[in-house]
Amino acid sequence: MQDIYGCIKWNVKFLPIGETQESQQQKMEKLKAMYQHSSEANLEEIKNLMKSTFYTQRQEVNQGKSIKYLREEWPFLFDELGMSVHFKELTGIDLKETFTRNLDLKGKRLLNYMTTVCVNKSKKFLQTYARLQRMRGQQSSCSDDVKEMVLLLLSYFDEKEESLFFYVEDTCLAEEVQLEQVPVTPAVIVCGTSCFSSTRYMLSLDQNLINTNISSFISALCLMFGSYYCFNIHYPSELASTLEFLQRCFFLINPEKGTKVESKNSKRRLNVNPRVLTLIQELSDQEWREG
Known part of the structure; x- marks a missing residue:
């Protein structure tokens, strides 16, 4: 109850339409590569990629993956832009x-x-x-x-x-x-x-x-x-x-x-x-x- 408190999409049961585990993995790798050059990255593209991989991000957080692991695999999740996308999907709030x-x-x-x-x-x-x-x-x-x-x-x-x-x-x-x-x-x-x-x-x-x-x-x-x-x-x-x-x-x-x-x-x-x-x-x- 404490985990789902205040959330509207805490546990996403299905991949987004048109997505596969492979496409999610590819997008995750792309986000990691973009993070390395984040000063040149396209902000709209980062937002779209973070939104379309929300399913996988939630799966990994809810499986109890360590902060260290999440930081390496989803670096934008700890950044102002990436966290705001995840938070909006999760709670419905900007x-x-x-x-x-x-x-x-x-x-x-x-x-x-x-x-x-x-x-x-x-x-x-x-x-x-x-x-x-x-x-x-x-x-x-x-x-x-x-x-x-x-x-x-x-x-x-x-x-x-x-x-x-x-x-x-x-x-x-x-x-x-x-x-x-x-x-x-x-x-x-x-x-x-x-x-x-x-x-x-x-x-x-x-x-x-x-x-x-x-x-x-x-x-x-x-x-x-x-x-x-x-x-x-x-x-x-x-x-x-x-x-x-x-x-x-x-x-x-x-x-x-x-x-x-x-x-x-x-x-x-x-x-x-x-x-x-x-x-x-x-x-x-x-x-x-x-x-």
Whole structure:
């Protein structure tokens, strides 16, 4: 249930019409060759090839093939373009477009709620907010708003920043990242002392670097989130609320049943995290009052 949560095409039973195992293999090899020269590759062709081989990609993911194997055989699956094709087929949702559209609609309101209402409710949250303001300095770009929003969400739900972000020196090369210290679940590796000072990100999964050159925080966040769905990964309990809030509020994945949170005991989980529901409710109440 946790694997198929939020998916519309999790297990594809038949090859696309006109496709054979051989044609799928040929397309896979072609994609690998194109990845070697991705700066010259035709983006539309990559999209079409990724879409037509979705059946085989799903088979291999659902068989439990390792991330290392998938990275070698389907390199575009870990790239922004390829993952967005797979995610759209799998969930019916445009990964980055949906996030950025909802960011425009709700981001400012959420940040405003956090910085005017939540700061008065909790001393710990106020301290986090003050620390982020010092780190952020005078910067006022949209990207910095998103960084602040995610870090404040983690603080609001009392979840650990280090479960989601791993900080390295801004000059750190991929081979210098100490992967044994990185979380096993999808983690954004921030090249810099803080999210605000960084202009380069990497993504790790199963303590493997799967993308070493991500230029924007929003892209890194979308790739991190998309990985949970594309590779059948459960939300770790220490990030359960933050990820579910992003899922429901910004990525618009709203199943009525089930949960994507790993179960550590036999205790029956509620279908929707009550803390997430409360925050969504308070935000809509605030919009209604201001509206």
